[in-house]
Every structure is written in structure tokens, then in C-alpha cells.
Amino acid sequence: MSNKYQELFTPFKIGKVTIKNRFCTGPMGISGIQGSLQDWGPNVQEYYLERARGGFGLITTGVLFADTEIDPFDPKYSKAPLYNPAVFKKGAQHLVERIEAYGAKFFCQASMGLGRVAPGYKSPSPLPNYYMPDKITTALTHDEIKRKIDQVVRTAQLYKNSGVHGVEIHAVHWGYLLDQFVMTMTNHREDEYGGSFENRMRVLKEIVEGIRQTCGDYSIVVRLGLKSYVKAFNKASLTGEEEAGRTLEEGIRVCKELEKYGVDALSVDTGTYDSFYYACPPSYMPKGHALDLYAKAKEAVNIPIMAGSRMGDPDLCLKALQQGKADAFVLARPSLADPYFPRKTERGTPEKIRPCIGCNYGCISKANDLGEFPGCAVNPRALREIEYPEKKAAFPNDIIIVGGGVAGMEAARSAIMMGHKVKLYEKSDHLGGELLAAGNRPLKGEVSDLNEWYQRELKDLNAEIHLNTEMTAEKIIDAHPDVVFLAQGASSVMPRSIVGIDHEKSVSALDAMEGSKPVGDSVVVVGGGEIGCEVAMHFVLQGKKVSLVEAMPDVMSVEFVPRQCKQMLKDMMEYHNVPVYTGHKLVEINDSGALIESSEGERKTLIADTVIMSIGMRPNPSLKEDLAGNGIDVYEIGSGKRQGNIYKAVHDAYEIVYNL
Numbered sequence: 001m002s003n004k005y006q007e008l009f010t011p012f013k014i015g016k017v018t019i020k021n022r023f024c025t026g027p028m029g030i031s032g033i034q035g036s037l038q039d040w041g042p043n044v045q046e047y048y049l050e051r052a053r054g055g056f057g058l059i060t061t062g063v064l065f066a067d068t069e070i071d072p073f074d075p076k077y078s079k080a081p082l083y084n085p086a087v088f089k090k091g092a093q094h095l096v097e098r099i100e101a102y103g104a105k106f107f108c109q110a111s112m113g114l115g116r117v118a119p120g121y122k123s124p125s126p127l128p129n130y131y132m133p134d135k136i137t138t139a140l141t142h143d144e145i146k147r148k149i150d151q152v153v154r155t156a157q158l159y160k161n162s163g164v165h166g167v168e169i170h171a172v173h174w175g176y177l178l179d180q181f182v183m184t185m186t187n188h189r190e191d192e193y194g195g196s197f198e199n200r201m202r203v204l205k206e207i208v209e210g211i212r213q214t215c216g217d218y219s220i221v222v223r224l225g226l227k228s229y230v231k232a233f234n235k236a237s238l239t240g241e242e243e244a245g246r247t248l249e250e251g252i253r254v255c256k257e258l259e260k261y262g263v264d265a266l267s268v269d270t271g272t273y274d275s276f277y278y279a280c281p282p283s284y285m286p287k288g289h290a291l292d293l294y295a296k297a298k299e300a301v302n303i304p305i306m307a308g309s310r311m312g313d314p315d316l317c318l319k320a321l322q323q324g325k326a327d328a329f330v331l332a333r334p335s336l337a338d339p340y341f342p343r344k345t346e347r348g349t350p351e352k353i354r355p356c357i358g359c360n361y362g363c364i365s366k367a368n369d370l371g372e373f374p375g376c377a378v379n380p381r382a383l384r385e386i387e388y389p390e391k392k393a394a395f396p397n398d399i400i401i402v403g404g405g406v407a408g409m410e411a412a413r414s415a416i417m418m419g420h421k422v423k424l425y426e427k428s429d430h431l432g433g434e435l436l437a438a439g440n441r442p443l444k445g446e447v448s449d450l451n452e453w454y455q456r457e458l459k460d461l462n463a464e465i466h467l468n469t470e471m472t473a474e475k476i477i478d479a480h481p482d483v484v485f486l487a488q489g490a491s492s493v494m495p496r497s498i499v500g501i502d503h504e505k506s507v508s509a510l511d512a513m514e515g516s517k518p519v520g521d522s523v524v525v526v527g528g529g530e531i532g533c534e535v536a537m538h539f540v541l542q543g544k545k546v547s548l549v550e551a552m553p554d555v556m557s558v559e560f561v562p563r564q565c566k567q568m569l570k571d572m573m574e575y576h577n578v579p580v581y582t583g584h585k586l587v588e589i590n591d592s593g594a595l596i597e598s599s600e601g602e603r604k605t606l607i608a609d610t611v612i613m614s615i616g617m618r619p620n621p622s623l624k625e626d627l628a629g630n631g632i633d634v635y636e637i638g639s640g641k642r643q644g645n646i647y648k649a650v651h652d653a654y655e656i657v658y659n660l
């Protein structure tokens with residue numbers, strides 16, 4: 001069916017290879033699913049195949065390492081295909097064959113290595129390690145560089161021999177090893193691989209030339225960060241000023257040089273680990289934030305520019321294509337959140353696309369920072385396609401869901417889709433629960449998008465929803481359901497012990513963010529966790545005068561906060577000169593505002609119209625005990641059960657529904 005997005009479904013070429021449309025999956029080296037990637041196990045295959053079924057024209061793997069000799073073997077990262085080429089080839093051929101059935105193409109990344117952003121890896125010059133800045137890396141010897149280049153070339157050769165359609169060289173981005181070679185900040189070598197621009201580019205040149213020599217006209221993409229947004233090691237530049245990494249001018253020079261070497265396309269983005277919120281931007285970063293930079297690259301070269309990073313919006317992609325800012329769109333996290341992004345766009349139903357909320361929790365933090373199995377906050381099947389094949393319940397249940405927040409809505413959605421009979425009861429006059437407060441625009445607009453998505457999905461599924469209906473245990477027992485989900489949510493903690501907690505200036509974070517209580521022009525936010533910092537920034541962006549009070553020596557130091565979110569929130573608060581009173585606790589809310597006390601006992605009054613309390617959440621009273629012993633299966637889900645986040649609410653709901 002023809003629709004306004006048709007231009008996004010015209011083919012483009014990467015070298016000799018034709019990609020059927022403009023949608024490419026973003027490479028994601030997700031530990032946990034990639035496994036060894038020697039054998040392309042069923043979960044890996046199913047993950048990629050699901051994205052091919054979803055309509056992506058190009059599927060690119062996450063990082064695959066070329067090195068089998070120099071970098072230490074770390075089980076966190078997948079093994080190099082060169083460890084066992086025969087096994088790799090067999091698995092790759094099988095996957096390519098199946099991916100081709102959907103008309104998609106399959107490229108593999110080949111990485112020279114990580115350098116200073118991994119523990120114990122060597123880099124172009126001695127550099128502070130990203131994770132342990134007081135540890136200095138060892139410089140690669142000339143011979144090691146040559147061997148590493150050779151391994152990347154041999155890896156590309158293996159890809160070609162395995163039927164893989166192209167290679168993406170990983171990566172002159174995110175501050176990985178090749179990026180370190182190209183940037184003056186990280187390359188202080190005095191041999192032919194350091195110093196002048198030509199010398200810093202030499203490794204890349206030799207890799208591309210090597211692949212050309214051995215693989216002929218094989219398609220080559222380079223992943224390239226156009227600008228680093230770095231002030232110093234481990235210090236980002238929010239505004240892009242005082243650039244110590246790659247400037248846009250040098251980024252464009254790199255583009256031109258790569259075109260000269262014979263590279264077929266550039267997959268562009270921005271940022272490095274040091275400026276992680278540019279590399280892997282949270283929702284605070286506007287969508288399409290780097291499009292104007294991509295347009296500059298597009299003007300400079302004649303090879304396709306594939307635009308990544310916060311491009312998960314079909315209208316944004318269409319406009320960028322029409323304005324000539326990019327040729328194709330690289331969707332990483334949006335392809336996790338909804339593998340069917342292109343198909344829904346092509347069908348003219350973009351509103352059906354489940355939005356990635358840019359939380360960085362499930363995909364990147366769980367694996368990289370918490371050492372847990374990754375997933376996607378909003379798509380419980382992502383990376384679990386094998387564990388959760390689509391199914392219908394053999395014995396449909398009558399289900400009552402109490403509470404229409406995210407957990408309740410997910411339980412309703414998945415249960416109806418699996419064939420259960422569902423009635424959802426919500427005591428207020430609207431669905432969404434805490435999503436309403438959490439989905440503040442512009443910082444977290446995608447949480448509101450998610451709320452709207454759920455409501456549309458439930459409408460399309462003809463869900464039976466009763467608003468303004470408070471359920472009691474008696475009413476539930478009288479209705480004789482087989483299963484009850486209690487998704488009764490949580491409320492802001494408002495300690496009675498604080499003098500003035502009932503003062504008219506005192507407002508809970510939930511009420512302030514939902515807009516159910518007015519917030520004046522000068523605001524004190526009490527509680528510097530992630531939510532408190534987001535609340536503070538939300539009102540700063542509304543032009544209010546905001547101070548933040550936190551009892552601990554630093555903000556966001558108690559609960560886990562994804563490092564990209566934390567870094568960006570801190571930099572935004574610094575940029576907007578938000579006074580942050582760490583090591584202070586709230587003593588009293590009074591007519592002047594907030595009386596606070598430092599850990600040394602010094603008191604100070606912060607003049608404010610409103611004092612917003614963001615010191616935690618407490619589960620709402622549950623009906624669980626009242627329902628016991630009535631032959632009904634009762635499950636508590638969402639923030640009423642365990643404090644957490646959208647990930648836990650969605651995953652708990654889906655897991656239980658799936659196994660009913």
C-alpha cells in the first residue's frame with residue numbers, strides 16, 4: 001500500500017550490494033546473546049531474523065573482534081570469528097540464507113579492538129584507561145599494529161567466504177581503538193602511525209587497502225563518529241565547545257579520506273565513552289540531534305551516509321532523506337524496542353511502533369555495567385525471541401487486572417494477545433499511572449509516547465477497561481476470575497517526621513510532575529536520585545529557579561543510574577548553574593521555603609515557592625492478603641510489588657502472563 005513513507009522504501013547501494021530500503025539495524029554487541037558468535041546459536045539467529053522479518057533492509061551484527069593474539073581474551077566480549085573459521089562460516093551461511101529470504105542483507109562488523117575503553121587492552125599510546133583512569137595502558141608495538149591490521153583483513157575475507165554481504169569496520173567511533181589512532185588526543189606516536197593526519201589515518205588506510213586487495217569489490221562500511229564532544233578524558237562537552245577529541249572539521253576530513261581509500265558507505269554518529277551521552281544518548285538528547293552534522297558529511301562525499309543515534313522516528317527519517325541530510329537510517333535501540341519498525345512504517349501505521357524510551361537500562365547498562373542478562377525495557381521479547389515464541393494460551397483464563405499503569409497495561413496487552421479474557425480496572429479517570437509523571441517533555445517525552453502507545457494498543461485489542469472504578473477484594477471475589485494481577489502502583493514518600501510536610505508549599509514529585517498540584521517560579525527539589533535530578537531539570541527547562549538538596553555526598557549515588565543518564569543530568573545541571581546542596585538534609589518546610597542542614601549541622605533557608613519531595617516511593621496498599629484463600633491466582637506486579645523501573649514492570653507482567 002502506498003503511503004507518505006514510500007521514499008524510505010526505495011533501494012540504495014553500498015558498493016555493489018543493493019539494500020532494499022533505507023532502514024538498517026544499528027550494530028549492538030550485546031553480551032549475553034552474542035555468545036561466542038562462533039556458532040551463531042539459535043538465540044542469535046532468531047534475534048537477527050526477527051529484525052529481518054520486521055522489514056529492516058540491512059542487518060549489521062554488533063562488534064566482532066578480529067584479534068586472536070594480542071588483546072587479552074575476555075569472556076564478556078564475543079570470541080573472534082578467526083578462532084574457528086569453519087564453525088563461523090557454517091553458522092553465517094545458514095543465517096545469511098534465512099535473512100535473504102526476507103530480501104534483507106547481512107553485514108558483519110570487524111573490530112581492530114577497544115584500546116583504552118576495555119581493561120588490559122593496548123592502545124596507540126599510553127593512555128588513562130576509561131574505567132580506571134589511574135591505570136595507564138600499554139602502547140601497541142609497530143609489529144602488533146601490523147598483525148592487528150592483518151587480522152581485520154583476514155576477518156573480512158572470512159566474511160566474504162561465508163556469504164556475508166559486506167563488512168563494517170568497527171569503529172572510528174565511541175573512542176574505540178581505531179578512533180584512538182585517528183584522534184590527536186589519544187595518539188602520541190612518533191612512528192608512521194602517529195603525528196600527521198595522514199599518519200593517524202594510516203591504520204584505516206591499510207585495513208581498507210588490505211580488504212580491497214584480498215576481497216576485491218566487497219562492500220565496506222566504516223562506522224565513524226563525526227565529532228567527539230569531549231573536553232578531556234572522562235569529561236564530556238555538553239555544548240561541543242572546547243573540543244579535545246575530533247572536531248567536526250576533522251570528522252569531515254576523515255569522511256573525504258575514507259572515500260578516497262575506496263570505502264563504500266559511512267555509518268555516522270557522534271561521541272565517545274568520555275562523552276557517553278552523545279555516543280549512546282538517553283531520552284534527554286533530542287531526536288535527530290546530529291542530523292546537521294550528518295548533512296555536512298553528506299555534502300562532502302558521494303558515498304552513502306547512514307545516519308544513526310536517536311533516529312527512531314519515521315517522520316524524522318523521511319524529512320532527513322528528503323532534505324538530503326542522509327541516505328539511510330541506522331536504528332539500534334529502536335530496533336530492539338520494535339523489530340517491526342520498518343514494516344509498520346511501510347504499512348502506513350507508524351503509530352503502532354513501540355517507542356524506545358532511551359532509558360539505557362535494559363540494553364546497555366544491564367549487560368555492560370551490572371553484568372546481567374540484557375533485554376529491552378519496553379519489549380519483553382527482545383533478546384528472548386527463543387524463550388518467548390509468539391503463542392496463544394491453550395487454556396484461556398478469566399483475568400482481572402487492578403491498576404492501569406505500565407505493568408497493568410502490559411499484563412492486559414499481552415494477556416489479550418495470548419487469548420485470555422481480560423478486565424482492567426483503574427480507580428482514576430485515566431490510564432498510565434506513574435508514566436504520566438515520568439513522561440515529562442522534553443526530557444522524557446518517549447515515556448509519554450509509550451503511555452500513548454499502550455493505550456492505542458489496548459483500544460485496537462478491544463480491551464475491556466473500567467476507569468473510575470476502585471476494586472475491592474469483595475468485588476473481585478464476586479467476579480470469580482481465574483487470575484488477578486494487582487498493579488496498584490506506588491506513591492511518593494512524604495515523611496510525617498518532617499516539620500511542615502503538609503505545608504501548602506510542599507508537593508510530592510508525582511503531583512508536581514503530573515501537574516495535579518501547582519509549582520511556583522522558585523523551586524527546591526529534595527532528593528537527588530535520578531528522579532529528583534530529572535524533576536529539577538524539568539523545571540529548569542521551564543524557566544524556573546531550581547535548587548536541589550541531597551543528603552548523600554553526591555547526587556545519584558545510591559541507586560543504580562545508567563552512566564549516560566547520570567553524566568548528562570550532571571552536565572545539564574552544571575550548565576544551567578543549578579545549586580546542588582549535597583550533604584544536606586531537609587529540616588522543615590515553612591513559609592519561606594525549605595530549611596536545610598549540612599552534615600556539619602549548619603542550617604540555611606532556601607527561599608522557594610514550592611518544595612518538591614523526591615525522596616523515594618512507597619507501594620500503595622495491596623489487596624493481596626484480602627484475596628488469599630479464594631481459589632484465585634494472585635500476582636502483584638509493577639512498582640507496587642518491587643520498586644524499580646519500567647523494565648521490571650513490563651518484564652514481570654509479560655513473564656507471568658506468558659506462563660499462565
Ligand SMILES: Cc1cc2nc3c(=O)[nH]c(=O)nc-3n(C[C@H](O)[C@H](O)[C@H](O)COP(=O)(O)O)c2cc1C
Binds near residue numbers: 062223281331
Ligand atoms: C547495547 C548496545 C550495544 C552496542 N554495541 C555496538 C557495537 O557493537 N558496535 C557499534 O558500532 N555500535 C554499538 N552500539 C551503538 C549503537 O549502534 C548506536 O550507535 C547507539 O545505540 C545510538 O543509536 P540508537 O539511538 O539508534 O540506539 C551499541 C549500542 C547499544 C545500546
Ligand code: SF4
Binds near residue numbers: 336337358360364
Ligand atoms: S532498554 Fe530502554 S534504551 Fe534500551 S532499547 Fe529498550 S527502551 Fe530503548
